[in-house]
Amino acid sequence: MKIDVLTIFPEFFDAVFDFGIIRRAKLAEIVEINVHDIREYATDKHKMVDDRPFGGGDGMVLKPEPIFAAIENLVGTSDRDAYPDGTRVVLLTPQGRQFKQAVGQEFADEAKHIVMICGRYEGVDERVNDTLVTDEMSIGDYVLSGGEPAAIVIVDSIVRLLPNALGSDTSAENDSFSDGLLDCPHYTRPADFRGMTVPEVLLNGNHAEIEKWRFSKALEKTRAIRPDLIIDTNGESER
Numbered sequence: 001m002k003i004d005v006l007t008i009f010p011e012f013f014d015a016v017f018d019f020g021i022i023r024r025a026k027l028a029e030i031v032e033i034n035v036h037d038i039r040e041y042a043t044d045k046h047k048m049v050d051d052r053p054f055g056g057g058d059g060m061v062l063k064p065e066p067i068f069a070a071i072e073n074l075v076g077t078s079d080r081d082a083y084p085d086g087t088r089v090v091l092l093t094p095q096g097r098q099f100k101q102a103v104g105q106e107f108a109d110e111a112k113h114i115v116m117i118c119g120r121y122e123g124v125d126e127r128v129n130d131t132l133v134t135d136e137m138s139i140g141d142y143v144l145s146g147g148e149p150a151a152i153v154i155v156d157s158i159v160r161l162l163p164n165a166l167g168s169d170t171s172a173e174n175d176s177f178s179d180g181l182l183d184c185p186h187y188t189r190p191a192d193f194r195g196m197t198v199p200e201v202l203l204n205g206n207h208a209e210i211e212k213w214r215f216s217k218a219l220e221k222t223r224a225i226r227p228d229l230i231i232d233t234n235g236e237s238e239r
């Protein structure tokens with residue numbers, strides 16, 4: 001997979017993709033990640049990437065010209081209908097659909113080339129949305145100063161779902177949200193720490209009982225913390 005990130009603050013990404021799972025995936029050539037300065041695609045002498053909104057109002061809006069030029073350079077066309085198969089151009093915006101584990105899996109399974117546009121200021125000229133963007137994406141119902149933190153979150157989530165990115169084939173399958181529930185509690189050595197002991201079921205070697213306990217605890221934790229994730233027999237949330 002190839003991931004390109006478009007931003008007016010490329011320094012924001014210095015070193016963040018050079019640690020842990022993402023670094024190993026890059027070294028194994030499972031993923032290629034590049035960060036691009038949108039200003040490099042501006043053609044005026046001042047490298048302007050934003051301007052006042054038509055109709056008045058506060059703030060600035062990212063201009064269409066540099067973003068169109070960047071997409072044409074990275075994808076080969078600014079015609080969304082002519083993008084190569086597996087190409088997703090993602091605008092990171094609080095107005096987008098919420099990024100969830102299932103969306104990350106969708107991208108990991110289907111996308112070959114992802115271009116992320118980091119929004120800033122009051123947003124991006126709507127012609128970018130209308131013509132270039134395949135997905136508007138948000139990481140939550142709150143507003144950030146820009147799309148850069150969201151890009152880091154989404155890249156991390158997608159990369160760990162790519163085949164061979166993790167040390168175990170089942171690691172991602174057992175994560176929170178992968179089966180609709182939060183993850184179960186986990187324990188490690190020592191079995192007795194300051195009088196707090198590991199549940200006996202985890203020590204007896206009975207894998208069927210262990211899996212039953214883990215599911216029960218995951219369900220219990222989800223009901224307590226995220227009841228909105230529990231769907232009843234009528235297809236509705238228990239909350």
